[in-house]
Amino acid sequence: MDGPQRIAFIGLGIMGAPMAANLLKAGYQVAVYNRSPGAAERLAALGARPATGVADAVRGADVVITVLPDTPDVEAVFEEILAAGAPGLLHADMSTIDPGASRAMAARAAEDGLRALDAPVSGGEQGAIEGALSIMVGGEAADVAYARPVLEAMGSTVVHVGPSGSGQTVKAANQLLVAGIIELVAEAIVLVEASGVDPEPAVRVLAGGLAGNRILDRKAAGMLARDFTPGFRVDLHHKDLGIVLAAARAAGVTIPLGALAAQLMGALRAQGHGGSDHTALLGQVDRLSGRGRGTS
Incomplete structure (x- = not known):
């Protein structure tokens, strides 16, 4: 070698x-x-x-x-x-x-x-x-x-x-995207379910179109089952979004949706779900929507 x-x-x-x-x-x-x-x-x-x-x-x-x-x-x-x-x-x-x-x-x-x-x-x-x-x-x-x-x-x-430092800057951008996409996937799942549509075929067709993304591919099955066994914990994503916000401030750019995603992740952690997978944002959408399923 x-x-x-x-x-x-x-x-x-x-x-x-x-x-x-x-x-x-x-x-x-x-x-x-x-x-x-x-x-x-x-x-x-x-x-x-x-x-x-x-x-x-x-x-x-x-x-x-x-x-x-x-x-x-x-x-x-x-x-x-x-x-x-x-x-x-x-x-x-x-x-x-x-x-x-x-x-x-x-x-x-x-x-x-x-x-x-x-x-x-x-x-x-x-x-x-x-x-x-x-x-x-x-x-x-x-x-x-x-x-x-x-x-x-x-x-x-x-x-x-x-x-040096560029890898971490790109990773901050990655974590910004992942948090935002998880939140939108969570909202889409709750919308579909609350409208009386079977979410499994809905997820399949969404994953095959322009809305397709890795969160749907890798995480949707667990999200539909409300299984938030940690693969990447809320605690860590909360920490990463702090890095994102600091990097945006240092660069002088505005990230309004990113700031909201950071608030939602921080709220989920404050509610005691820091050890859950970051897809537990779905449980938060459930609770905010009065759906009563919540985060396991």
Whole structure:
């Protein structure tokens, strides 16, 4: 195998664990670390080396990948990567965080002789399991080329979108679209049901026309069943929409529908549904419409 072979993977949640598994299936040597050990032990059965901490995972690695919940989590781990990483180590942060923080970490990495990419992903848990994620990458072109084989083991679409921070900016736009589309799909389902139309054939025909989208393809069945088992939690999408609003403010643009989607997601979280899948916006539309089904 040409290029990087030894990977340190930090963060083994809903997304990170299957991403690390796909690296193992592709033949990479993977050291894994997670604050709770269960996921690391499961990956050990596939050939991963459970590390005792960040420094242990990073030592000897060619590439370190982080998939963590929020900006402060990445920044804290980044300091440990700087301390333990050898010159030339490439850090690919695949979390969803503030674009400004990504730019700052890339500058710090360069000062210390390390390399950094922001490479957030889209595709949800199923995309992570299938190795079919869309990966939007910010950073130097040469570093993207070096990391590309590793990224392509986890994603079917890997696009270099610009300098450091650009990947996170595109991910913010992605999360804006996803929240808005989920809300509109939820409203369409409730409208169809309340009008006495069978929603299953309605969804099929909607998915085949101009209104077709990945939410209908991947999420509609669960939404119709009111099954909001988390694939991507409301808590995380709420955090991401905060990043969206901050990015829009920094760019000086107005996103009125995005701001409304952020309010609706925030309200859903405040109602105690932060641990539900983000499609639980449907339950909120049910309640607002007096339909009495709500969020499970």
